[in-house]
Amino acid sequence: SLKVSFKDRKTVITRMSFYTPLNPVLQRELGSISADRASVFPGVFSEDFDALIEEGPPQNPWRNGRFRVLVGTQCASLYCVTFWGYSVFPMLISEQGPSLELISFLYSLEGAAQVLCTVLIMPFLDSRIFLKYFSTAFLLLLSAPITVCLLGKIHWFFYLLCLLMVDVLLCVCNALLSVVVLRSLPWDQIMTFYNIACTLGGVLSGTSFVQMPLKAMVGSWELASVIGHGIPFLLLLLLYATHIQPMRELWDLLLEPVRRTELGDWDPEDLEDELEENLEENLEEGPEDPESQAEVEGEGKDGRRDPPSLLTADNADKAKGDAWLE
Numbered sequence: 001s002l003k004v005s006f007k008d009r010k011t012v013i014t015r016m017s018f019y020t021p022l023n024p025v026l027q028r029e030l031g032s033i034s035a036d037r038a039s040v041f042p043g044v045f046s047e048d049f050d051a052l053i054e055e056g057p058p059q060n061p062w063r064n065g066r067f068r069v070l071v072g073t074q075c076a077s078l079y080c081v082t083f084w085g086y087s088v089f090p091m092l093i094s095e096q097g098p099s100l101e102l103i104s105f106l107y108s109l110e111g112a113a114q115v116l117c118t119v120l121i122m123p124f125l126d127s128r129i130f131l132k133y134f135s136t137a138f139l140l141l142l143s144a145p146i147t148v149c150l151l152g153k154i155h156w157f158f159y160l161l162c163l164l165m166v167d168v169l170l171c172v173c174n175a176l177l178s179v180v181v182l183r184s185l186p187w188d189q190i191m192t193f194y195n196i197a198c199t200l201g202g203v204l205s206g207t208s209f210v211q212m213p214l215k216a217m218v219g220s221w222e223l224a225s226v227i228g229h230g231i232p233f234l235l236l237l238l239l240y241a242t243h244i245q246p247m248r249e250l251w252d253l254l255l256e257p258v259r260r261t262e263l264g265d266w267d268p269e270d271l272e273d274e275l276e277e278n279l280e281e282n283l284e285e286g287p288e289d290p291e292s293q294a295e296v297e298g299e300g301k302d303g304r305r306d307p308p309s310l311l312t313a314d315n316a317d318k319a320k321g322d323a324w325l326e
Contacts, residue, residue, distance in 0.1 A: 061189040061196075065246030070180065071197050072239045073137045076232055077173045078201035080140040083208040084148075085163040088221065092148070096156040110160055114167040121168065125175055127257035130250060133176040136169045141233045143169075145225040183253045 061067045090103050098106075125132060143162050151158035181190055211228035218224055240247055 061185075061192050064185070064189065065243050066184045066250055067189060067193060069239065069243050069246050069250065070177075070184065070193065071200065072236060073134060074173075074177065074197040075200050075204050076137045076236045077140050077170060079204040079208050079232055080144065080166060080229070081170055082205050083211055084144040084225070085166055087209070087212075088148075089159040089163060092152060092221065093156045093159050098156065106160055107163075110164050110167070113164055114171070117164070117168045118171040121172060122175065125172065125258075129176055129179060129257070130254040133173065133180055133254070136173040136176075137236060138233070140166060140169055140173075141229050141236070145222075145229050148225040149222045179258060180250075180254060184250055 090100070090107075093103050094100060143166055147158055147162040151162070181193055185193055208228070211224050214228060215221055215224035218227065
């Protein structure tokens, strides 16, 4: 059936590539995915968690508490990105002396520093996923008020440091998001999550510009930052407080670190070996038609063996239809 086929996992992974880059953390996670998630995370997906990972027929994702928590966290993170770092901070920096030309050059250097910092941080994201993912949302919400009210008054360079921190934290959040979603949500809700999170996140990112007229109303950037980020901060706390059980489930699901090989990386041969084992099991129970067996094993009609790589978008639709027919 579709729900237990390794082919469907590959379809989901392929579709995910439309929404998120194949970062090193996600790559290592995908290297250990099999048709049975309990074999991937022993000690996490035990019999006690049968109800937790029960997939069953498709249902309304909003009835899933973990789905609501992850959507709220992602929207809170995206809300913090655009307005202060790229609209207000340049004005505040220019008020303290530097010209707009110098500010533009410094922003270019900040972009290069952000890439370097992200590359250096990636190898350290494989463990304590729960703490690292959910703490980024709170740090992003606190960054602007702390910088505007305190650090920015010391020196304008702290505005650039805050921008760098926000960009790096957003990269960390996005790098961990795919792993969090793969472990926490049923397979039929993953694409729905990305569609909803991207849409609401974009809307909230635009809504953050309401802090511009808010500043005109309250009379200072300090008060505007406290109100503009304080309200989302309290709403996020309320979301977590009213979803204690889903948060506990997420803690258990994310407790296991991302697997590494002895060399510290993901070996693509691990996925190939695992796929071949699943295909051999399917052959024992599958049809005896030689042509069908050749296609299942990855051999085309011309006798060539295709590598067990992730499905393309076109083959993914075909595989999904074939799985349903079975």
